[in-house]
Amino acid sequence: MVSICFYFQVHQPFRIRKYSIFDIGKNDNYFSDSSETNLNNERILKKVSEKCYLPMNALLLELLEKHPNFKISFSFSGVYLEQLEKYAPDALESFKKLVDTGRVEILAETYYHSLSFLFSRGEFYEQVKRHEEMVQRLFGQTPKVFRNTELIYNNELARVIESMGYKGIIAEGAPFILGWRSPNYLYSPAGTDRIKVLLKNYKMSDDIAFRFSEKGWKEWPLTVPKYAQWVNAVNGGGEVINLFMDYETFGEHQWADTGIFEFMRYFPEEIMKNPDNNFKTPSEVIDSYPARGVFDSPRFISWADIERDLSAWIGNEIQNAAIRKVYSLGFKILKAQDPELTEKWRKLQTSDHFYYMCTKWFSDGDVHKYFNPYQSPYDAFISYMNVLHDLELRTDEVIKKKILLAENLKENIYKEN
Amino acid sequence: MFGWEFPPFNSGGLGTACLGLTRGLKNNDIEVTFVLPRKVDLDVDFLKIVYGDDFGSIKKSYVINSLLQGYSTSESYEQRILADGEKKPVIYGRNLFEEVERYASIGGDIARNEDFDIIHAHDWLTYQAAINAKKVSGKYLVVHVHATEFDRSGGNNVNQYVYDIEKKGMEEADAVVAVSNFTKQKIIENYGIPSNKIKVVHNAVDFENYTLHEMHTLKKTKKIVLFLGRLTLQKGPDYFVYAAKKVLEYYPDVVFVVSGSGDMERAIIRKVAEMGMADKFIFTGFLRGKDIREAYHMADLYVMPSVSEPFGISPLEALNCNTPVLISNQSGVSEVINHCLKADFWDVDEIANKIVSVLKYGELQRCLRDNGSKEVKSLNWNDSARRCVDIYNDLLRRKE
Structure with missing residues (x-):
């Protein structure tokens, strides 16, 4: 028996508009950009909705209705859902319809798609909680399996996730991480008792997500029967094939004219031609199969770039400076207790901001360039730091006002007495 | 030939x-x-x-x-x-x-x-x-x-x-x-x-391997922003001056060095004086060889705001002297260098924004310098x- 486990990542950050030194102290509108560029969040969300979310959701709904055993899972970032509510309510509705079939599982993550696990444990808990509340509000589901931003993972995270009550966690399964182990089994994270880790089958995931339209690839064109053969070949040598990828694979990274939608249209049917194959959500996989070994990752891994480490976000000096700065502001934010400023501060923690500052352009560079709405990583850094500067000024003001207020209050009480 | x-x-x-x-x-x-x-x-x-x-x-x-x-x-x-x-x-x-x-x-x-x-x-x-x-x-x-x-x-x-x-x-x-x-x-x-x-x-x-000279005394106390090129319409020295004015509003502790000569020299000097920045500018005149390298070395940032620069080799020389560069989009060199800052020559606000950022954020300056000097060596x-x-x-x- 082999189970196909689909998990699609859906995320869009609140990109920072071009924010110059001259905006500091004058403009507290960090995220709204009405230009024709890729810094205009509303424009991007609408564009990707047309190309990916709406058509792919329609297709998945059709497949779920047609095949009662077809199952999938999603992980939505909170900042993504927030933008859907604001800019594309029709796409949100179509996601709800999918979830209403009862065969769509939603995973847990940090609301702000942040690196908070690395830099502020308090923030991490808070953001996971906020995410859970939002998923509950919009979809009526409480997530049971956790996936961290960009599949950033280590043993400690698994232990924390276990202590938070989840029954599973998701991680990258590239060969140099796994060694001789196969990603097609469940494992028990080192140092945990109950939870299980699902590892991404990186080859079979990337065959769809990255290589599908690559004409130089020897397997091109990738047909469903061919792919089904690969799935069948796992039978006997594995229990689950974890196909984890960005949802934008469908229609945005791989355009409609590559045939990606047609590929998915015939996928469930072809896979289920073999009675030994089925579809399961992450929770079902965890309930169905035992852990076959221990997965030990003392160091941080992720699903990004060829290095599969943290270097896409904290690989250079500007990224480190920006991250240090935003988390060091936490103390003041806490002190100011201003909901609006706190919200902005959290949106500035989204990992994409740091990804845009990545300067490893010469090996993995193309991907970074493709996903970078700024002219260069340096431009991303400048806007980001200027925004932080402004946020700090405003926070300082609030704190000052609060202190003044408290002093006045004290004085009045003193007078009255 | x-x-x-x-x-x-x-x-x-x-x-x-x-x-x-x-x-x-x-x-x-x-x-x-x-x-x-x-x-x-x-x-x-x-x-x-x-x-x-x-x-x-x-x-x-x-x-x-x-x-x-x-x-x-x-x-x-x-x-x-x-x-x-x-x-x-x-x-x-x-x-x-x-x-x-x-x-x-x-x-x-x-x-x-x-x-x-x-x-x-x-x-x-x-x-x-x-x-x-x-x-x-x-x-x-x-x-x-x-x-x-x-x-x-x-x-x-x-x-x-x-x-x-x-x-x-x-x-x-x-x-x-x-x-x-x-x-x-x-x-x-x-x-x-x-x-x-x-x-x-x-x-x-x-590239010859430049040996680092002793730090210029000026650099010990002030940040230095350099313009080096002919003082002609094509090189955009006037945009450099306008940007300097804006920079000074936000970052007063800086000296602007202008190296080069040309038909706009007098006009530029006059403009700087008129705008009340005479004490913030140093005009070195036309430099050669070792002096050029010295100028690059002592600068915190080299700015090339050319109006129309078919190629523009000077930013490569500056990077080779470990000085980060800000160049106009209207230049050929911007096609070969990624690790630099770019702006449209007419966008004085953006030029000033980027100058201030380099002066203010040391990490940015170092990152541009290290990556830029590495990149330039591949050419x-x-x-x-x-x-x-x-x-x-x-x-x-x-x-x-």
Whole structure:
């Protein structure tokens, strides 16, 4: 028996508009950009909705209705859902319809798609909680399996996730991480008792997500029967094939004219031609199969770039400076207790901001360039730091006002007495 | 190869590019005979330089003791004649155009006396000589466009005579080399040359390993922002001044160094004084060799706000001196360097924003410096020369 486990990542950050030194102290509108560029969040969300979310959701709904055993899972970032509510309510509705079939599982993550696990444990808990509340509000589901931003993972995270009550966690399964182990089994994270880790089958995931339209690839064109053969070949040598990828694979990274939608249209049917194959959500996989070994990752891994480490976000000096700065502001934010400023501060923690500052352009560079709405990583850094500067000024003001207020209050009480 | 100037006797990037390219060609096993319009005391061992003195009966023809320099406009040439007229003998005509035509007349003589397969000519001043050489020899002509009249003039007051020579050279040529896509586009738009005839060969830079000099005393106390280039419309020194004004509002502890001379020098100095920034500016005048490197070294940021820069080699030199750069999008060099800051030359706010950011955020400065100096080392003239060799071979294959 082999189970196909689909998990699609859906995320869009609140990109920072071009924010110059001259905006500091004058403009507290960090995220709204009405230009024709890729810094205009509303424009991007609408564009990707047309190309990916709406058509792919329609297709998945059709497949779920047609095949009662077809199952999938999603992980939505909170900042993504927030933008859907604001800019594309029709796409949100179509996601709800999918979830209403009862065969769509939603995973847990940090609301702000942040690196908070690395830099502020308090923030991490808070953001996971906020995410859970939002998923509950919009979809009526409480997530049971956790996936961290960009599949950033280590043993400690698994232990924390276990202590938070989840029954599973998701991680990258590239060969140099796994060694001789196969990603097609469940494992028990080192140092945990109950939870299980699902590892991404990186080859079979990337065959769809990255290589599908690559004409130089020897397997091109990738047909469903061919792919089904690969799935069948796992039978006997594995229990689950974890196909984890960005949802934008469908229609945005791989355009409609590559045939990606047609590929998915015939996928469930072809896979289920073999009675030994089925579809399961992450929770079902965890309930169905035992852990076959221990997965030990003392160091941080992720699903990004060829290095599969943290270097896409904290690989250079500007990224480190920006991250240090935003988390060091936490103390003041806490002190100011201003909901609006706190919200902005959290949106500035989204990992994409740091990804845009990545300067490893010469090996993995193309991907970074493709996903970078700024002219260069340096431009991303400048806007980001200027925004932080402004946020700090405003926070300082609030704190000052609060202190003044408290002093006045004290004085009045003193007078009255 | 018809050139105009050669280091150390050069007034700008054209000579430097010719040195780099000829050395790169030599490394690609191409033998180059380099023709210079006037006798200079060069010590070059890797290429044959043609001086009239070596050529018996026609020797006088080769040595054009002219006052022409690569970046002359007709007006500045005449000014220089007036200034130098007493001291230096002027063999040929008193205006630039007469000079160019006299240089042209020796093109044919050289072609008759030299053995070669390809004629390669650098910028308009050499085109007529090269066209004559082509007529005499029937060999293929490659013209190399380092700058067009539209760059030099800033798009205003394009000199018809120069334009005509440029256009004729490009038309007569069998291939046109542009130093950037930026320049290629200008050639297509302004000269009507078909795109497939124009090949882009980016300039590069040859590095000696510069030893770090002792830190300049100024740098110990102040941040330094450098402009280095001719003070002409093309280089945008006025935008540098306007940006400086805005920078000072946000970051007062900075000194702006302006190195170079040119027809805007007085106007710029006056403007700086008028805007109340006289104590924030240092004008060094025209610098050479070691002084240029020293200027780069001491700067925290090098700014090249050129209005129209076909290539622009100076940012590469600055990076090689470990100084980060801010360059205008209207430059060819912006096509080859990623690890730098870029802005439109007219966007003074953005230039100021980026200058302040570099001064304020040390990490940004270091990151730009480290990545930029690494990136610039990957550029070299051997690769650029190889692209020229490919162009030669394509032409020669045409014959077969």
